[in-house]
Structures are given as structure tokens and as C-alpha cells.
Amino acid sequence: MSDPTTAMVDSRPRGLAGDAWNDLRRSKIFWTSSVLVFLILLMAFFPTLFTSADPTDCALSRQHDGPSGGALFGYDFQGCDVLARTVHGAGNSIQVGLVSTLLAGLIGLCFGMAAGYFGGAVDAVLSRGIDIVLGIPFLLGAVVFSGRLSGAGDDGVTAVTLTLGLLTWTSAARVMRSSVVAAKNQDYVAAARMLGASPARLMFRHILPNAIAPFIVVMALLLGANIAAEATLSYLRVGLKGEAISWGLQIADAQKHARAAAAPLVWPSVFLAATVLAFIMLGDAIRDAFDPKLR
Amino acid sequence: MTDIKAQSDVLPGLDPRAPLLQVNDLHVEFRTRDGVAKAVNGASFWLNPGETLAILGESGCGKSVTAQAIMGILDTPPAHISRGEVRYRGVDLLKLRETERRRVRANKIAMIFQDALSALNPVYTVGFQLAELFRAHRGMSRADARRRAIELLDQVRIPAAKARISDYPHQFSGGMRQRVMIAMALALDPEVLIADEPTTALDVTVQAQIMGLLAELQQQRNMGLILITHDMGVVADVADRISVMYAGRVVEEAPVYDIYARPGHPYTRALLESIPRLDLKGQPLTAIRGLPPALTDIPAGCAFHPRCGYAKEPCRQDPAPPAYAIAPRRTARCHFFREVLGE
Amino acid sequence: MFRYIVRRLLQMILTFFGATFVVFALMFANQDDPIQALAGEKPVSDSLREALTERYHLDEGLLGQYWYYMTNLLTGDLGESISGRDISALLESSWPVTVQLSFMALVLAAGLALAAGVWSAIRRGGIFDNGVLAFTLLLLALPIVVLAPVAQWIFGMELGWFPATASRNASFYALLLPAIVLATTVVATQLRVTRTSVVENLRADYVRTARAKGLAPRRIIWVHVLRNSLIPFITLIGVDLGVLMSGALVTEEVFNIPGVGSKLAQGIRTEDGPMVVGFVSVLVIVFLVMNLVVDLLYAALDPRIRYE
Numbered sequence: 001m002s003d004p005t006t007a008m009v010d011s012r013p014r015g016l017a018g019d020a021w022n023d024l025r026r027s028k029i030f031w032t033s034s035v036l037v038f039l040i041l042l043m044a045f046f047p048t049l050f051t052s053a054d055p056t057d058c059a060l061s062r063q064h065d066g067p068s069g070g071a072l073f074g075y076d077f078q079g080c081d082v083l084a085r086t087v088h089g090a091g092n093s094i095q096v097g098l099v100s101t102l103l104a105g106l107i108g109l110c111f112g113m114a115a116g117y118f119g120g121a122v123d124a125v126l127s128r129g130i131d132i133v134l135g136i137p138f139l140l141g142a143v144v145f146s147g148r149l150s151g152a153g154d155d156g157v158t159a160v161t162l163t164l165g166l167l168t169w170t171s172a173a174r175v176m177r178s179s180v181v182a183a184k185n186q187d188y189v190a191a192a193r194m195l196g197a198s199p200a201r202l203m204f205r206h207i208l209p210n211a212i213a214p215f216i217v218v219m220a221l222l223l224g225a226n227i228a229a230e231a232t233l234s235y236l237r238v239g240l241k242g243e244a245i246s247w248g249l250q251i252a253d254a255q256k257h258a259r260a261a262a263a264p265l266v267w268p269s270v271f272l273a274a275t276v277l278a279f280i281m282l283g284d285a286i287r288d289a290f291d292p293k294l295r
Numbered sequence: 296m297t298d299i300k301a302q303s304d305v306l307p308g309l310d311p312r313a314p315l316l317q318v319n320d321l322h323v324e325f326r327t328r329d330g331v332a333k334a335v336n337g338a339s340f341w342l343n344p345g346e347t348l349a350i351l352g353e354s355g356c357g358k359s360v361t362a363q364a365i366m367g368i369l370d371t372p373p374a375h376i377s378r379g380e381v382r383y384r385g386v387d388l389l390k391l392r393e394t395e396r397r398r399v400r401a402n403k404i405a406m407i408f409q410d411a412l413s414a415l416n417p418v419y420t421v422g423f424q425l426a427e428l429f430r431a432h433r434g435m436s437r438a439d440a441r442r443r444a445i446e447l448l449d450q451v452r453i454p455a456a457k458a459r460i461s462d463y464p465h466q467f468s469g470g471m472r473q474r475v476m477i478a479m480a481l482a483l484d485p486e487v488l489i490a491d492e493p494t495t496a497l498d499v500t501v502q503a504q505i506m507g508l509l510a511e512l513q514q515q516r517n518m519g520l521i522l523i524t525h526d527m528g529v530v531a532d533v534a535d536r537i538s539v540m541y542a543g544r545v546v547e548e549a550p551v552y553d554i555y556a557r558p559g560h561p562y563t564r565a566l567l568e569s570i571p572r573l574d575l576k577g578q579p580l581t582a583i584r585g586l587p588p589a590l591t592d593i594p595a596g597c598a599f600h601p602r603c604g605y606a607k608e609p610c611r612q613d614p615a616p617p618a619y620a621i622a623p624r625r626t627a628r629c630h631f632f633r634e635v636l637g638e
Numbered sequence: 639m640f641r642y643i644v645r646r647l648l649q650m651i652l653t654f655f656g657a658t659f660v661v662f663a664l665m666f667a668n669q670d671d672p673i674q675a676l677a678g679e680k681p682v683s684d685s686l687r688e689a690l691t692e693r694y695h696l697d698e699g700l701l702g703q704y705w706y707y708m709t710n711l712l713t714g715d716l717g718e719s720i721s722g723r724d725i726s727a728l729l730e731s732s733w734p735v736t737v738q739l740s741f742m743a744l745v746l747a748a749g750l751a752l753a754a755g756v757w758s759a760i761r762r763g764g765i766f767d768n769g770v771l772a773f774t775l776l777l778l779a780l781p782i783v784v785l786a787p788v789a790q791w792i793f794g795m796e797l798g799w800f801p802a803t804a805s806r807n808a809s810f811y812a813l814l815l816p817a818i819v820l821a822t823t824v825v826a827t828q829l830r831v832t833r834t835s836v837v838e839n840l841r842a843d844y845v846r847t848a849r850a851k852g853l854a855p856r857r858i859i860w861v862h863v864l865r866n867s868l869i870p871f872i873t874l875i876g877v878d879l880g881v882l883m884s885g886a887l888v889t890e891e892v893f894n895i896p897g898v899g900s901k902l903a904q905g906i907r908t909e910d911g912p913m914v915v916g917f918v919s920v921l922v923i924v925f926l927v928m929n930l931v932v933d934l935l936y937a938a939l940d941p942r943i944r945y946e
Contacts, residue, residue, distance in 0.1 A: 236906055276779045
């Protein structure tokens with residue numbers, strides 16, 4: 001607090017976003033999770049920075065060999081390099097997670113805004129739609145969806161992404177809807193409407209900026225959840241399959257041989273948990289910054 | 296009224312001849328991350344049986360905090376009573392252990408809150424919330440407690456008390472809910488009743504009914520009543536004496552007629568001048584200029600000086616003006632009370 | 639109260655038909671060859687093709703198919719799996735252990751969440767509170783697909799504290815580790831909701847009134863505050879039942895418990911379409927009925943809804 005620059009920034013008038021950013025900058029959780037997220041993204045897009053071994057280079061002769069200079073985490077049942085497979089697993093995880101979350105966010109954004117802004121019949125129909133999706137326990141729905149969508153012989157990436165996107169948009173839609181409803185009832189929005197602002201202008205100038213913070217929080221949390229869901233579906237053999245590398249598949253394969261070799265089970269588990277943790281922490285930190293009274 | 300009060304009468308040092316309630320130099324501060332807010336800065340007043348003392352002031356002047364400090368229901372932390380004493384019949388309540396203190400609440404000193412809808416628990420019937428008092432403090436059986444609860448609702452004139460006992464707070468109208476609050480406060484025959492803005496949330500017609508009911512019950516029971524309000528109109532009708540609070544201090548204390556006739560503190564005077572009056576119709580209304588001070592940053596000297604027309608150099612310097620005895624049974628914290636009185 | 643129940647019932651019926659139609663349509667609609675879809679990637683014999691066509695009325699329109707599917711479902715006739723076993727019988731033999739497991743998990747989770755949630759709300763900002771917050775964060779970050787195999791390996795295999803697998807007539811002890819694992823899927827949110835709700839209620843005006851009434855702190859918390867805090871908690875239980883069903887799928891698969899979840903997982907693995915559709919449809923119905931029960935419980939707890 002004694003830092004003069006901080007004091008100067010503090011004394012300037014600022015909006016909610018400015019306040020939130022100031023809170024965020026001081027949050028240890030925010031920085032920890034940001035660094036983790038950065039590392040994970042780096043791993044997803046440039047796996048070779050972390051390992052030079054080929055994840056598909058497997059030889060049964062090395063089955064369950066222990067850690068060595070060439071393979072830090074040792075070899076799994078198939079004799080593949082555990083480190084290489086785990087690092088390369090990040091790519092699919094992040095890809096499925098990001099795309100499915102964006103898809104869910106887009107659906108949720110449109111439906112939530114429409115329901116909140118138009119109200120009445122549109123709201124009723126969309127809300128019942130949300131009820132129907134929520135009426136199917138998530139994993140049960142995902143199992144049917146994913147099994148249905150994936151074609152024979154493909155790696156399942158598209159199927160899992162679509163499945164997650166189509167089943168997880170409800171929370172985004174609900175948050176968006178209630179934010180829009182709350183914003184719509186604000187006096188200044190009513191005033192803008194009376195002054196003849198067009199619906200589009202109202203939505204993008206006056207309503208969206210206030211609704212976007214809780215939406216971002218939901219997206220961050222959903223990203224973590226979807227990455228976990230991909231691993232779960234892959235574990236149950238309705239997610240990524242065939243030649244695809246996935247933490248879920250690794251766990252499923254290694255679980256049976258955990259007594260013989262724990263490393264192939266432990267490392268993908270650690271990476272998966274760390275990834276999910278990073279996004280959940282990020283979401284938590286942003287929420288705390290925007291809504292301190294929840295703490 | 297043949298309750299066994301033995302259990303609640305064993306307060307150490309209780310003196311039946313001592314004044315009913317006496318608050319001396321009470322200081323309450325709120326310690327928050329953003330600094331210390333001094334809500335009450337040396338409030339003092341007393342109360343006799345059967346008497347009504349009005350504590351008057353703008354919102355944020357510390358009147359509700361004072362009331363909650365007397366009750367011992369401030370949230371600690373952030374609130375801290377840093378100095379002062381609250382004597383009930385000679386016993387300093389602030390020095391009692393929490394278990395002893397709890398027996399004073401509702402038994403000796405009870406309180407009514409402003410918004411009865413939020414002050415009542417929404418998920419229990421009013422019958423349960425009334426009977427709970429008898430069960431917790433008097434160890435009554437369920438049936439007896441229920442019978443007493445119905446009696447109480449009758450006393451505060453809620454029609455069909457027997458049927459309404461099993462209704463929930465949200466099923467009552469605003470006035471009826473405030474009657475339930477009054478019944479709850481009077482359940483254990485307290486000697487002191489603190490009413491914190493009891494009628495602010497109500498319609499004007501209902502306000503008069505509730506104030507009438509309060510005055511009547513007070514007379515029946517010879518209770519001391521502390522009426523906390525910002526409404527000078529309410530005060531004139533029912534109060535015997537008035538304590539005017541500003542920035543956590545009692546700036547003037549006087550019998551009600553004296554204060555209306557000749558205020559002794561510039562703040563009281565300004566408050567009176569800001570009331571619309573029929574005999575001054577057509578003349579501009581005077582408002583008090585400026586705003587009450589932030590409790591984290593109370594001005595040195597007399598806290599009112601930045602807004603005061605009488606202020607001179609001594610007002611701007613510590614210590615704050617003492618409580619001058621400006622007339623028999625009257626005090627005012629103003630160096631220039633003679634000018635204000637117009638002498 | 640009556641209007642509330644009727645409205646909820648109508649909503650549930652709508653959701654019920656919507657949800658079952660979605661599941662049904664996914665399996666059968668817009669398929670070039672729905673029979674091949676049902677059988678997965680296995681070759682289909684002519685006799686099986688005939689049996690499936692008859693069973694699912696594939697020669698009729700989509701709505702007709704849905705009609706037959708629903709009437710069969712509601713009369714308890716789930717048909718046969720691809721491998722020729724009676725699906726109702728499979729379900730009958732597998733549900734008791736799943737119910738036992740889920741019930742144990744729910745009780746464990748709710749008990750811990752309520753006790754720790756209330757305690758950490760009272761001591762807000764203290765060591766216990768921060769510890770609990772970190773603990774819930776960790777639990778939220780550990781997907782069951784990580785926790786179940788790792789817990790089985792550590793506590794079941796390496797340390798040997800618990801049996802690593804459980805049979806059909808599993809004892810309480812044998813199901814304890816899986817139940818704990820399953821409980822972790824819901825306990826973190828339950829705990830956070832309890833804590834937030836108790837914190838909010840502690841600030842409520844009626845708590846100040848209760849204190850002014852001279853009530854003991856214990857009574858204020860457990861009688862006045864908790865009853866109000868249970869309202870959001872109960873709502874959450876409805877959602878959690880779905881989470882537990884999802885979690886049971888993985889838990890039973892990992893711990894080899896012959897319940898509904900592992901049967902379903904088996905059906906998925908063997909690409910047994912009729913079995914998956916049958917099981918999922920029944921579970922959706924169970925979920926919706928349980929949610930209706932939760933709604934009624936909610937009304938019982940909150941008089942403001944009861945007298946709406």
C-alpha cells in the first residue's frame with residue numbers, strides 16, 4: 001500500500017472492471033492459476049518444448065521399465081514413454097476443452113440474451129429447453145450423445161467436442177439470462193430505451209458490459225469441468241479413441257496395472273488435476289474480484 | 296403474571312433504588328479494513344421508569360448503534376465498545392459475562408426493530424417465535440407457552456389471535472407484523488423497551504396506531520421507553536425528554552417542550568427550522584447545509600462546526616465542547632449556547 | 639401449496655417427455671441404418687435385424703416409434719439387449735447395490751458439508767475456514783476419473799485398508815471407499831453453498847432479533863439460521879442426484895461393483911444400443927421423480943412457497 005504508484009492508481013476514479021483488476025493484481029490465486037494456465041497452453045501447443053520423445057514410439061520390450069534419463073516418468077504397459085504421452089495428451093485436452101466451452105458459451109450467450117431480453121413466450125420456451133437438458137444427468141446424456149455422434153474409425157475429437165458443447169451451455173445461458181434481466185430493470189437502461197435507443201444498441205452498449213463478468217467466470221469454471229468431462233468420457237471409451245492420446249485413456253489403461261507400475265497412472269492424473277485446478281482457481285479468483293461480498 | 300423470575304433476578308450488584316438505565320460516556324467503533332469508524336463518541340443519557348426518552352438524529356449519527364450496544368447485540372468484530380458503561384439498576388452490563396447478559400435481554404431490556412418483515416424469521420410461525428421466549432427463558436411447557444403467546448397477540452390487539460398464531464410473518468400486514476414485534480418484546484415484562492424507528496416502515500395512519508399502542512402499553516407497565524427516531528413529529532407527541540445525537544455524541548438533552556420552544560444547540564435549532572410549519576407557510580424552508588461527517592474522519596472540536604452558523608475559532612479546536620448545564624435539567628454541547636438560546 | 643405442486647408437476651411432465659425424446663431421437667432419428675447404429679460396429683445377422691425392427695417399430699414414423707418406446711418403457715418392458723438378455727432383469731439385479739452406494743455417498747457428503755459448512759461460516763476468515771476453502775478447491779479439481787483409480791490404488795492396493803473391489807452383496811465396509819470417492823463429487827459444492835448461505839443468514843435481521851430475545855448462540859445457529867440455510871442446500875441435492883448418477887458410472891466401473899453404473903458402462907463398451915437406451919431412459923425418469931420429491935421438500939421447508 002505504501003507503493004506510490006499503487007496509491008496513485010487507487011486514487012483515480014475507476015469502474016467495476018478497474019476495481020476488479022486491482023483486486024486481481026493482488027490475488028495470489030490469480031497469479032498462480034495464470035502461470036499454470038500459461039504452462040498448460042504452452043504444453044498443448046508446443047509439446048516438443050517439454051519432451052523430445054515420440055509418444056507413439058512404443059515397444060513391448062520396455063514394458064513398465066522404470067524412469068531413466070531418456071524417459072523421466074518411465075514406460076507404460078505398452079512400452080510407451082509416459083512423459084511423452086502425458087505431455088502430448090495436453091493438446092487434445094485443451095483443444096476439446098476450449099472448443100466445447102466456446103461452443104457452449106456461444107449457445108448460452110444467444111439463448112440467455114434472447115430469454116432475458118425478450119422475456120415472455122421466448123423466455124418460457126428457452127427456459128423449458130434448459131429444464132430438458134438439465135433433466136438428463138450429464139454423463140448419461142454425454143454417453144448417449146458421444147456414442148451417437150462419433151463415426152466408426154475416427155478419433156472421437158469432434159464427437160466429444162460437440163457432445164460437451166451441446167450439453168453444458170445451460171449454466172452460461174442461466175447466468176446470461178439473469179444478468180440481462182437485472183440490467184434491463186436498471187433505471188438507466190429504461191431511460192436509454194425511452195430515449196429511443198435501438199434494441200441492438202441497448203444490448204451491446206448498456207446491457208452486455210454489465211452481464212459479461214459473471215459470464216466470464218462461468219466460462220472459466222466450465223473450461224475446467226469440460227476438460228475433466230473429456231477425460232471421463234475417454235475413460236469410459238466413448239470419448240477419444242483409437243490412436244488418439246488422452247489422459248482419460250491413459251488412466252483407463254494404467255489402472256489395471258497400477259500394482260505393477262504406478263507412474264503411468266499417477267502422471268496423467270496429476271496433469272489432469274492440475275489443469276482442472278488451474279481453470280477453477282482462475283474462475284474463483286475472477287469471481288472474487290468482481291463480487292467481493294461472496295467471500 | 297405469576298412467573299418465577301428468581302432465575303433472572305440474581306444479577307450481582309443489582310440495586311433496586313439505582314436509576315433504571317444510565318449510559319455514561321459510551322464509545323463504539325467499527326474496526327474495518329478501510330479504517331476505524333467512530334460510530335459513538337461518548338454518548339451519555341439516563342432513563343427513569345415510566346418515562347419516554349427520544350433519541351433524535353439523522354441516519355448515521357450513531358443512535359441505532361447506541362441501542363444495539365445497550366442490548367449487547369452488536370457484531371463484535373467489527374464493532375468494539377472501547378469505553379463507557381451501560382448501567383441497569385446500578386449493574387454495568389458491559390462487565391457482565393455473556394450468559395448473564397443474555398438473561399438481561401428480553402427479560403429486563405427488550406428491543407423493537409424497524410423492519411418487522413426482515414426482523415422476524417421467515418420460516419417459523421409467529422406462534423413459535425413468541426413461544427420460544429417462554430420456553431427458553433421460563434422453561435414453560437409447549438402448551439403453556441402457546442397459551443401465553445395467544446394472550447400476547449391479544450394484548451397487542453391482533454384480531455383472531457388464536458387462529459393467527461400459526462401464521463407465518465409474510466402472511467401479516469405491515470402494521471400487524473409490527474404488533475407481533477411489540478408482543479415479542481413485551482413477552483417477558485421488560486422494564487426498558489428500546490424502539491428503533493418502530494414506525495418508519497409503516498403508512499402514516501398505521502404509524503399513529505402503533506405509537507398509540509406503544510404509549511398505552513408503556514403506561515400500563517410503567518416501562519421506560521427509549522424511542523429512536525429521525526422524525527421530530529413523532530417525538531413531540533410521545534416523548535418526555537429528548538436527546539439529540541450528532542456524529543456519535545449527545546449534543547443536547549432537554550425536556551421535550553423546552554427544546555421545541557428554545558433549542559440550545561445550533562444543530563437542534565437547524566433541525567427544527569427544517570420542519571415545514573403551517574404558520575410559516577410561503578416562506579422558504581431552511582435546510583442544513585453540508586453533509587454529516589464521515590465516521591472515519593470526524594472534525595476536530597465540535598463535530599458540527601463545518602455546518603454551523605455560530606461557529607468561531609474555539610469550536611474548531613479540541614477538546615470538543617463539554618456538556619454545559621444551560622438550564623435546570625438541560626445540557627447542550629455548544630460553547631455559544633447563550634447566543635443560540637437568544638439570551 | 640397446491641398451485642406450486644401442480645406447476646412443478648406440469649413442468650416435470652414436460653421435461654420428462656422432452657428429455658426422453660432427446661435420448662430416443664439421438665438413438666433412432668436420422669440414421670441411415672438405425673439397426674447398425676444400435677449394434678455398434680458389430681455385424682448384424684438377419685434375424686437380429688428383424689427382431690430389432692419389430693422391437694423398435696422401425697417401420698413406422700418417428701413419432702410412432704417414440705410412442706411405442708414410451709409405452710414399453712412406462713409398462714416396465716425394456717426389451718432385450720443385443721446379447722439377448724432381458725434388460726429389466728439386468729436392471730433389477732443391479733439397482734440395489736447402486737442405491738446403497740449412492741445413499742451412503744449422499745449421507746457422507748451432506749453430513750460433512752453441513753457440519754463443516756456451518757462451522758466455517760461461523761469462523762469466517764479463520765484457519766478452519768481457509769483450510770476448508772482450500773480443501774473444497776482441491777476436491778473440485780480432482781475429477782472422479784482421477785480420484786477413483788488413485789484412491790483404489792493407494793487405499794485398496796498399496797495400503798490395503800479397504801477392499802479394492804466390491805461384489806453384488808457388498809458389505810457397508812466394502813462399499814465405504816467407493817462411497818467416499820463418490821461423495822467427493824458433490825461434497826465441495828454442498829459445503830460451499832452451506833457456508834455461503836449460513837454466512838448470509840448470519841447477517842440477516844432475524845438473527846439480530848433472536849439475539850435480542852436472549853437466545854443462546856447454539857439455538858440461534860441450529861434452530862434459526864440452519865433452517866433458513868437448508869433451503870438452498872435442499873435445492874442443490876436435486877442437482878446432486880444427477881451428479882451422483884454420473885459419478886456412480888465411473889466409481890462402479892473402477893471398483894468393479896456390479897451395479898447399474900457398471901452394467902451401463904459395460905453396455906457402452908460392448909456397444910449394446912438397446913441396453914444403453916433402456917438404462918439411460920430409466921435413470922432419467924428416476925432423476926426427474928427424485929427432483930420432484932426434492933421440490934416438495936423445498937416447499938415444506940419454505941412457507942413463503944407453500945402459501946404462494
